[in-house]
Amino acid sequence: MMQPDQRLAILLHEGVQGVQGKTGLTMLRYSEAAIVAVIDRATAGASIPELTGIPRDVPIVASVADALTHKPDVLVIGIALLGGVLPKDWRQDIQQAIAAGLSIVNGLHTPLNRDPTLQALLKPGQWIWDVRQEPPALGVGTGQARSLSCLRVLTVGTDMSVGKMSTSLELHRASVKQGLRSRFLASGQAGMMISGSGIPLDAIRVDFAAGAVEQLVMQAGSDRDILHIEGQGSLLHPASTATLPLLRGSQPTHLVLVHRAGQTHIRNAPHVQIPPLPDVIQLYETVAAAAGAFASVQVAAIALNTGHLSASEAQQAIEQVQQKTQLPCTDPVRLSAKPLLDAIV
Numbered sequence: 001m002m003q004p005d006q007r008l009a010i011l012l013h014e015g016v017q018g019v020q021g022k023t024g025l026t027m028l029r030y031s032e033a034a035i036v037a038v039i040d041r042a043t044a045g046a047s048i049p050e051l052t053g054i055p056r057d058v059p060i061v062a063s064v065a066d067a068l069t070h071k072p073d074v075l076v077i078g079i080a081l082l083g084g085v086l087p088k089d090w091r092q093d094i095q096q097a098i099a100a101g102l103s104i105v106n107g108l109h110t111p112l113n114r115d116p117t118l119q120a121l122l123k124p125g126q127w128i129w130d131v132r133q134e135p136p137a138l139g140v141g142t143g144q145a146r147s148l149s150c151l152r153v154l155t156v157g158t159d160m161s162v163g164k165m166s167t168s169l170e171l172h173r174a175s176v177k178q179g180l181r182s183r184f185l186a187s188g189q190a191g192m193m194i195s196g197s198g199i200p201l202d203a204i205r206v207d208f209a210a211g212a213v214e215q216l217v218m219q220a221g222s223d224r225d226i227l228h229i230e231g232q233g234s235l236l237h238p239a240s241t242a243t244l245p246l247l248r249g250s251q252p253t254h255l256v257l258v259h260r261a262g263q264t265h266i267r268n269a270p271h272v273q274i275p276p277l278p279d280v281i282q283l284y285e286t287v288a289a290a291a292g293a294f295a296s297v298q299v300a301a302i303a304l305n306t307g308h309l310s311a312s313e314a315q316q317a318i319e320q321v322q323q324k325t326q327l328p329c330t331d332p333v334r335l336s337a338k339p340l341l342d343a344i345v
Contacts, residue, residue: 002033002074002105002129002196009037009064009072009102011093015079016043016051016060022161023107023190024078029054029333030169031194037067038078039093053307064096076105076193086110095121104128107189109203131189132203134212141210145251146295148221153344154252155231155303156243156284158259158274159266163333164231165191167258167303170337171344172228178341181225185216187246191230201232201242209242213249226345231258235283236274237266247288252297254344255284260305261317277302277325301343302329 002008010028015021016038028035028048035058038048044062049055061067064075075097077090086108094104094112098121106112106128113119113128122128145152153171155164168184169191175182184191186198199212213229221227229250233240259277266272274280281299288297302321306314314331321329328343330336 002193004033006073007034007036007071008074008076008105009039009067009070009097010035010076010078011064011090011097012038012040012078013090013093014040014042016040016046016048018042019161020079023080023193024076025052025054026165026190027076027078027193028052028056028058029166036070036072037061039064039067064093064100068100072102074105075102077107080107080190086112094118098122098126101126105131105193107131107193131192132200134204134208135199135215138204138208138215139211140208141214141245141249143214143248143251143294145214145217145221145249148217148251150221150224151226151254151344152217152221152229152250152252153226153254153256153300154229154246154250155256155258156247156299157231157234157257158236158277158280159234159263160232160237160240161267162234162258162260162263163303163305164258166333167256167337167340168228168230169194170332171256171341174332174337174341175226175228175345178345180345181223183220183224183227185220185227185229187213187216187230187232187242198230201245206241206245209245210249213246214251217250234266235287236272236280238269238272244287248294251294252288253295254300255288255297256301256303256340256344257281257284257299258303258305259321261309261314261321277321281325281327299327301340302327303337303340304329304331306331306334 010024012024172184192198232242
């Protein structure tokens, strides 16, 4: 939907420094599009590199009106809210953007393309892309992805929002740099906005979820050396239904476990403890193989999210995880994904 030459503004109220800004911040880190403004009334005038560590010098402004001075073509809703519902006070921002001639990229569950008020504001050439829409003509999973000759690397996690997408993107970058025919396969709205394709797994009916993953992998894998499949959710999370369809649909050859250093329980369910990492590794390998119904799959390495630690603390945490798991471990965003890729290929 988006064209390479379009200029983006990201709507990110209270998200530059908040946990709900994952979508917008990931776009700032990885999107090749021209991002000309970030709209965040809480941090307007501050520096993206100083606040986030992302080396992208994009101005933060307080309103859509301020963003218009930077001449964007598209407004991207950059917040990943629990439940995906559009906040009421954001409607005015979206209406103002459309009235000014901008198109809209919407990653929330609330569909905007069917809204008659917004549709009435659209002029010729403008559009609304509701990213979280179930693709047409889906079938159920059949396990046929195991027939592909390419490597299929799925990121799995100890919790939601620990860095599975970032790890997959960094692994894809490292694979391309190494000369491999690689592709990143998005399974969520942020990944789709970055790559321009993929499936919004959390918007797909559960009966067809594994089939949707399988279709995505089969379409991409015939002419690739390696596929990096963006993980979702966690087998440990009481609300997550996404991980099992990804395992079944992609039939992975390798798993990379992603964990936030020092995290001991599920962030939104503090009564649910995260088991020791060796036990989590065994869980994922056991579920992936399903007692021999599917091929044996091993966790090849650990991607450790150390963004909240100092450099020395991060190195110490990496060494501790390596000792506990006897697997290669690094922070692929802070350091390099090459140790993870070396463990795979």
